[in-house]
Amino acid sequence: MLLIGAFVAATLWLLTLLKTIVVPVAVALLLTIMLTPVRRLLNERLRIPRGLSAGLTLIGLIVVVAGLVTLAGQSIANGFADLRTQAVSGFNELWTQLAATFGLENELQTYSQDILDQLESQQSAIVSGALGAAATAGSVLVGALIALFCTFFFLHDPRGIWSWVVGLLPKSARERVNQAGRRGAVTLAAYTRTQILVAAVDGLGIGIGALFFVPSLALPIAILVFVGSFVPVVGAIVTGAIAVIVVLVSNGWVAALIMLGVVLLVQQIESHALQPFLMGQAVSLHPVAVILAVAAGSYAGGIVGALFAVPVAAVLNTVILYLNGHDKFPELGDEDALPIRWRAADAPPIPLRLRRSAGAVPTVDTTPEDATPDEEADGAPVAGAGAGAAADAGPDAPGTAR
Incomplete structure (x- = not known):
């Protein structure tokens, strides 16, 4: 551990x-x-x-x-x-x-004065941060x-890139990692498309509600809610609160309470209808796991960490469950095996005629007759590398390929 x-x-x-x-x-x-x-x-x-x-x-x-x-x-x-x-x-x-x-x-005045004092004492840091904006x-x-x-x-070329990544692993682990990766990709696709749809519903619903009270700010509020909804739980609460406060300033308490009701209605529809119905079993994470993942991601990577915490946790959940014998997507099957090497599995072995050296038996074929197609494919680069190295050694060196 x-x-x-x-x-x-x-x-x-x-x-x-x-x-x-x-x-x-x-x-x-x-x-x-x-x-x-x-x-x-x-x-x-x-x-x-x-x-x-x-x-x-x-x-x-x-x-x-x-x-x-x-x-x-x-x-x-x-x-x-x-x-x-x-x-x-x-x-x-x-x-x-x-x-x-x-x-x-009195406490409010004290806090305000403390904040002003802190800002004055941190002027150099603020200037440095402004200068670092260009680098950002x-x-x-x-x-x-x-x-x-x-x-x-x-x-x-998604399959070619994935084949290269899997090919870096030991042969005994390649197939299991390949199948686990397929299921992780399905989980990531389900999360991404569902989250886009949920964020669009949140932004559209709250934007329509804001249209009745602050028409000039309805589009920015809708966009803010849409972007904020990609941070699970926290993003929707914060952006909804901003919408309510804007309506409070513009139209008073009654309009703010109505806007609060609109925000709560949209969020209830999202959490009790859209999320369970659309996510289904593709992203089966407990709400506690979601909260902890968002908290850990925001602590480790700020806003970016909070954005990617839940999809990473969902993919890891699917992959680890599959590697431990629990397949969440049995309908995918195991027939889709990637060609790990760039040589076709049914290609004939590469024959190499090697010169006889003292005490050595000449090799006629680089691949055993009972080798599997995977082993043939794995042997191809090695044989090619050996032939190239022998050719570089000179025409009279032992092991030179014809």
């Missing part, structure tokens, strides 16, 4: 160290899951070559996102600025009313390029 704990700790430390690469690759996996049906439609139905269909799918995603940002960019930018102002005013008003109700005026923007740009690059190749 100590060794396993040390391995997990070292893995988490390495992932944190390489987060500029790890996070874009994780985003690329999620994008690949979402875009795979489109790529298959272009490739299988319209007979477009695989590489071209992957490129068209990715270009289509970029065009759609850029078009949405262009069409609604100005209103969203202005709306988010107003939303920030309204939210800050709402928090101040709420805090003032609570202070007046419970007699906390550069990291985001690099991450976006890595994510797009990986997404294209994940769409173009």
